[in-house]
Amino acid sequence: MNGVGKKKLILPLVLLLGLILGGLGLYYYINHLLTTPIELENIEIDDKAALKLNALEQISKKNGITEWKLKASTATLLKDQNKAELKDVDIIFYTKQDTQVHLTANHGALDTKTHDMTFSKNVTIHHQHYTLRSETLHYAKKPHIIRSDSRVEVDDENSVIEADRMTIMLNQELIILEGNVEGRFSEKSQNSNLL
Structure with a gap:
């Protein structure tokens, strides 16, 4: 070559x-x-949680009729408990007359078996032109009622009513105020039921 x-x-x-x-x-x-193994840093382990969701949307129906629609920014299902802890709760309750009662709260707890709920911190309910505020509210699914054993305030821009306790019977569109009930009314106040 x-x-x-x-x-x-x-x-x-x-x-x-x-x-x-x-x-x-x-x-x-x-x-x-x-x-090469990956090193993870700053991981928080919640040993109480069975499952943690970044967003939750749930609808509850009874006999084909929607009773409520729930949204939460996070939901933590707890181990060995029938409970979900919720944050930034936004829920719409429906009455038999199909009117909407809108509730928001910073925190909530949902019983995953009964669907009863408890709401706390900055709890607000809006219905038509009324706004109700309380630090805690409880919802019982079976009778479809909302109740509070803490002080509540109901206003419609022209009047304010405060009470020690309250029950909202959603199917009857009725609100019952109990305990020390006080009110401030204006001549412009609405002459209608609260719900």
């Missing part, structure tokens, strides 16, 4: 050797990335 023939043969062999070495290097690099 002459010198020109050797050069033509050496160049492809050098290129082939370079490709093989590059392929082996790439193989070992990828293998290293896949087999």
